[in-house]
Amino acid sequence: MRRRTAWWRPARKWRGSTPVRARAAIVAALLLCATAALPNGPALAAGTPDPYVFAPDARPVTGGASTADAAPLAPGTTYKSSLPGDGEIHYRLDLDDTSDAYVAVTAVPASGSTLYAGDGIEVTVRDATGHSCSQDTETFGVAHSPRPIAVWGTRDISAARTRCETAGAYDVIVERVSTAESAPDTWALELFAVTEPPLKQAGETSAPETWDSATPDPLTGEGERRKGGSGFASAVPVGEGAWTSDIEPGRTLFYKVPLDWGRQLHATAELGASKSRDGYAVGALNLALYNPARGFVDDAGANYDGSEKSAELDPLPPVAYENRYARTSRLSAMRFAGSYYLVVHLSVVVAERYGDGPFELTLRVREEHSAEAGPGYAGESEPRDVFQVSESDREAAAAGGVGGGAGGGGDAALTVLAVSGLGAGTLVLVVLGVWMVVARRRVGAL
Incomplete structure (x- = not known):
């Protein structure tokens, strides 16, 4: 709202019924502003989150x-x-x-x-x-x-x-x-x-013939709390480790893992046990992997019977430019460095048998091999740095904050939108309360 200082000038005295009409008009205007400032949409009004949050820009x-x-x-x-x-x-x-x-x-x-x-x-x-x-x-x-x-x-x-x-x-x-x-x-x-x-200089034109395809031992232990985002633009950074969150049936959570050239990713999503054992939910848990261009790489699923279940991605090659020449799409998609997206979905079918939850989700991420130098591009990508990993990306993955580079700004923008929407509505209501107190004192002094 644009502040109008004329509201607060005490030079004019109210007489007769004018204060009542003025109060009614200002109250109506302020409530209208408060309603406009708050997030809208039927999903928010009903207390149910949207299935996907689009990029704010x-x-x-x-x-x-x-x-x-x-x-x-x-x-x-x-x-x-x-x-x-x-x-x-x-x-x-x-x-x-x-x-x-x-x-x-x-x-x-x-x-x-x-x-x-x-x-x-x-x-x-x-x-x-x-x-x-x-x-x-x-x-x-x-x-x-x-x-x-x-x-x-x-x-x-x-x-x-x-x-x-x-x-x-x-x-x-x-x-x-x-x-x-x-x-x-x-x-x-x-x-x-x-x-x-x-590339500045042409390199290999065939995919690596051999790579470490063994599945490593999974990370163990309790995870650190890290609530996932609701879209690619709001994906939450994570690195190697175990990360836990609550998830409700029908929800999809987005995470992003910064991967340098030469790094190899392994990921598993675990769904915690339920207190009940009521039937069998087919395709209950889905874990999907997308590359920095949001190209689909691979996915894994798990059924649910109330006991702890996990969905684990099959081994994937280390990130390499030459992977694009592979014959299979899942290997070809591991063609550039940048933020890879882990997307977890819990089926609505789970609610039919086990209730609305929330259920405990644990995402276990492991990275193998040392980072290598990039292939050497002859120009800039669009958007800039989408195929690079910055130091701020690594720090954000470790701390759970907003990373730099392409796509990182989406988290900050969504946070600003959420805070500004709620903050504006709250500010209007506070101003309304102060005005009512001041107005009553003025009327009483007449």
């Missing part, structure tokens, strides 16, 4: 019905859009002829949506001639639980590939994957575009 964009009216996306920018129940929507990326490019699409069904195992999204990238550069699909699987899922499209420039190397406009196509029973509801989308510059 996400720009609204509407996907086009065809390539001709595709909405432009700028690398380094986050967007908020929507996906209809049927048909495809189009976005445009204008690219040079040297950089690799990635666009991640996060789909967010509304809480309470009815989903089937085959429901999901597909992202395709095509060049100006209609040739496919990439195509990827992700579905919700057996859990049938509404949660954010992300799929990326890529434009890789490689000596082994002759397509998609020219500068110009590229078509990003997003569409639903559905079954005959699927509900035709609209899903929210968050899009994040990234470019990666070429």
Whole structure:
């Protein structure tokens, strides 16, 4: 609110019924300001958190019905859009002829949506001639639980590939994957575009043939409390160690792990035991890993019968530029340094058998091998430093604060928004209380 000092000038004396009318008008105005300052939305009003919190700086964009009216996306920018129940929507990326490019699409069904195992999204990238550069699909699987899922499209420039190397406009196509029973509801989308510059000097053009694929002994002991974020932009930094949090059925928690070149990640999510043993919840716990461009790497799941259960990612190679030449997508996705995202979801099915919780979640993270020098880029990524790990990133992972580099500012922005929203409403109510006391004293003195 803009402060108006004229409210507090005592020069004018009130007479008759004027103080009552004035008080009523000012009270109504202040309450209106207080309501506007508080966070809004039905989820907050009902006491239930949103299934996903979008980046505070996400720009609204509407996907086009065809390539001709595709909405432009700028690398380094986050967007908020929507996906209809049927048909495809189009976005445009204008690219040079040297950089690799990635666009991640996060789909967010509304809480309470009815989903089937085959429901999901597909992202395709095509060049100006209609040739496919990439195509990827992700579905919700057996859990049938509404949660954010992300799929990326890529434009890789490689000596082994002759397509998609020219500068110009590229078509990003997003569409639903559905079954005959699927509900035709609209899903929210968050899009994040990234470019990666070429190397100063060309290196290996094949993936490492051997790497340590043994599963290390898991970390033991009680974990440190570290509540997860509600989206990629608000992901909470963690490093090697055990981290605990409460999680309710239907919730998705986001964490990010800074990984240098040469570092190898192992992660396990554990769901604590329940006091009851009421049946069997299929696909209760899901642990997914996404790379710094929000590209899907791998996931693991666990059923739940009331006893302690865990979902553990299969061994992944150390972070290396050459991983992009691997034949399998889970290995290819471990292609750059930066913040990798661990996303944990607890299915709504758990509530049907074991109540609303909360349940205890323990995330165990282990990092192997020493950090290595990077491949040496010939330019800057967009956004800047998204494929690097800074000292502040490491400190934030150890302390649980907000890290530097790309994506780190999202945590701070969300915190500012939350504090400013609640603070403004609280301040207005305090001012209202003070005004009432002063007004009563004035009326009594007349």
